[in-house]
Amino acid sequence: MPAGKSMNVKVSSMESEMEFSITLATTGKQLFEQVIKTIGLRELWYFGLSFIDNTGQETWLKLNKKVKDQDLPKDLDKLEFNFRAKFYPEDATDELIQDITVHLFFLQVKEAILNDSIYCPPEAAVLLASYAMQAKFGNHQEKHVGDIEKDIEHGKVLPKRVKELHPNFSSEDWAKKISEWHAEHKGMIREDAMKEYLKIAQDLDMYGVSYFSIKNKKGTDLLLGVDALGINVYEKDNKLTPRIGFPWSEISNISFSGRNFTIKPLDKKAPDFVLRVDKPKTNKIILAICMGNHELYLRRRKPDTIEVQQMKSEARALTEKRQADRERQERERRQLEIAEQRARELEEKLQQAEIEKQKREQELKESQEENSKLRSQLGSVQADIENMERERAELLEEKENLAQKVSEGEMTKEEYNRRMIEIQEEYKHVQERLDNKEQEAETLKESLTLTKQEKEAELIKYQEEMERKLMEEEERKLALEQQASQFADENRKLQVQAQLAEQLRKQQLEDAQANQQQFNYSRPTSTVSNSGDANNHHQAEDHIEDENEVATFSSEGVSNMDSELNRVTAVAQDKSLNTKLKELSNDLNSVREQKQLSDNDKIHQDNVKKGRDKYKTLNLIRKGNTKSRVNEFEAM
Structure with a gap:
């Protein structure tokens, strides 16, 4: 140093x-x-x-x-x-109180999953990635797909093993698949997204387990796993499925001497559970991890300390305030969406009204053109009528002239009779044509008058109605725009307040860091006398100094010792999610390269076929009395 x-x-x-x-x-x-x-x-x-x-x-x-x-x-x-x-909580969603605690666990567990320190099957990796994206981006937007794809390529979203297991599935394919799940988390705030991540992750077999290489009396290489629920023994090459389990409730004390580590069961009929490590220092670490986990195991089953009660009360108040703010923002968001939708509808109505107006003007123009044609036709018919009237007048005049010609001897009686018959035929023909033209003229006059009056009256009425509607729509649009602007201003204020609060938090952190860079510690070590002290378990485990140590485990005043035996995974509790994950697993299996399966992949698939999960396995390995399990360990 x-x-x-x-x-x-x-x-x-x-x-x-x-x-x-x-x-x-x-x-x-x-x-x-x-x-x-x-x-x-x-x-x-x-x-x-x-x-x-x-x-x-x-x-x-x-x-x-x-x-x-x-x-x-x-x-x-x-x-x-x-x-x-x-040390890890049994149930992160119930036990973790502060947002900063949730955030730190989220980051650490996510890193462990990405680097495969915690095995995660592909379908669960996609689900967890979707919660991680909700925590990072908030509600899904199409623009996020490209960002997710980049993060996948840089190993920030999925374990490398998962990508290698599906070589024909591109980063774009993964991004789209994750985005589908991400979109379903709409409205979930960042803190809740991280909790949902931990809720799924804590059901993974390797979550929260500290592994140590050990041997039994036969010298068989094995693994010891210590976690929040107890001590388990694994085969050397299988960290997912423990073979034997000892819950904290069955352990009386733990001790070590040199390289031997001894677990004494509460069952006086059972022999001691003795294992061996390569280095004595490893035993100190194992004992410290056991003591810390056991202490937290008991704390969870006792009434909360005053400090924890106060923290939970503050957390509830913060959650209630956050929920109220979220509900208010959601109401304002919905109102803003409604206002914007109405404004769009009004805009569409105004556009439609303008189109209708143009249509009516076109119809009027066409009507005027039609009237012009009718007037032209009427003029032509009237000209024909005048011509026919002249023809008729000429025939009548000729008829009078014929009688005079007969009296003067210029025309014989036979010629007169013949010509009169011709004139009468011509007159009749002209009169028929004239009657038809006059009827046609009357029809044209009626059509012209009706069309003009109707169209003008209709247009005047429509223009008046349109002007009234336009004024109403403009007034409503203005009111909605003012309302939308007001909502937008309020949302901007909320965003600014949130940004200022975050900046203040960061500034306080930076100030604290700056102030402590020159901080010299010279205070004496404080003495812990209150058994309820928050870091009392640190004090206990830190006194492991000798090559021979004993830690006695007491469960006095503790209830519900084996509550974990009734536990089921979060996925199993949600039938819809369980079904969707199975469908996703089947989809991914169709593009999976079986040759790329890791040992953990094969072990996981075998467990799934047998219907096992973390808690079902836990129940299985605790069956039988303590003596039989100790004997099984020695026989491994």
Whole structure:
């Protein structure tokens, strides 16, 4: 470690990096407290500071010891620690209180799934990715598909294994599939999306499990898994399906001596469960993880402390306020959508009215043209009538002249009679034509008058109606536009307030970090006397120093010890989601390259065929008495 009176420390959380300057007297607890103070975290019992020790092994910083006295790597100008979740809740959606706690767990679990530290089947990976996208982008929009595709290509959305398992499925195909699910989360706020992510992820077999290489008395290489529900034994090459399980409720105490680790059951008839590790230091780590998990297991089954009750009360108040704000924003959004829809409808009506007006004007124009044609036809008919009247007059005049010609002897009686017959025939013909033309003229006059009067009256009436409607629509449109503008202004104010609040939070974080960069720890280590202290489990596990340690597990005052046995997965509880995931699994199976199946893929498929899930397996491996399970372990 660096020489001198002070040390530079960098602490990386899942969302930020912090730098501190500490003294040689600074303890792990003081550094840890400063980190959680900077982050603004109160649910500190889940977290710890991890680092790579001088042997290259990842370990956890002990809070009761000075930082400089721990197995720090040598020849480093700056000490580096990771602020990570050390213990996991049984049910993240019920137990995690603060938004920052949910966010840190979300980021850590997501990273573990993406790098395959937690195995996740392809269909569940798509579902989880959709919640991650809701947390990142909010409600789905088409423009997000391209962003999701880019994130997929950079390994930020799906495990690399899932992509390799479906080589013919492009990043664009995955983005579209994820977007389909993303669209179904409309209206879900960021915090709820992260909780839904954890709700699904916590049912994965490897979630929250700390694995250690062990051996039984026969020397068989096995794995020990420690999690929130107890201790399980796995075959060396199968981290998904435990073979034997010991719940915390069955364990009396845990101890180690050298490389031997002993679990003493509550059942006095059962022999001790003894396992062996390669390094004594591993036993210290196992014991610390067991103690911390057992402590939280008991805490969950006891009444909440005053501090936790207060935190939950504050969280409920925040949730209620957030829900009220969300409902108000949703109401305003709907009202804005309605106003915008009405404005669009009014605009369409105005456009339709304008089209109708143009149509009527065209009809009037056509009517005027038709009238012009009628007048032209009437003029032609009237001209024909005048010509026929002249012809008739000429025949009558000729008839009178013929009688005079006969009296004067210019025409014989026979010629007169013949000509009179001709004149009468011609007169009759002319009169018939004249009657027809006069009838035609009357018809044209009637048509002309009717068309003109009707069209003019209709147009006048329509124009008056249109002017009235246009005025009404314009007034309504103006009112709706004012209303929409008001809603938009209110939404902008809310967005500005949210941005200012986020900026203030970031500024406070930056100020806290800046103030602590020059902070020198010189305070003495505080003594924990209250058994309800939030980090009491850290104090207990940090006192593991000797090569022989014993931790006694008491369940006094604890109820509902084996409640996890009645638990079912979130997917199994939601029939609709279960059906859709099965359909997605079938779709993906059609494009799956079977040769690319990993060992975990094959194990998972076998478990699915057998109808197993995390909790069904848990029930199965706890069957029988403790003695029979210890014997089974020794026989492995």
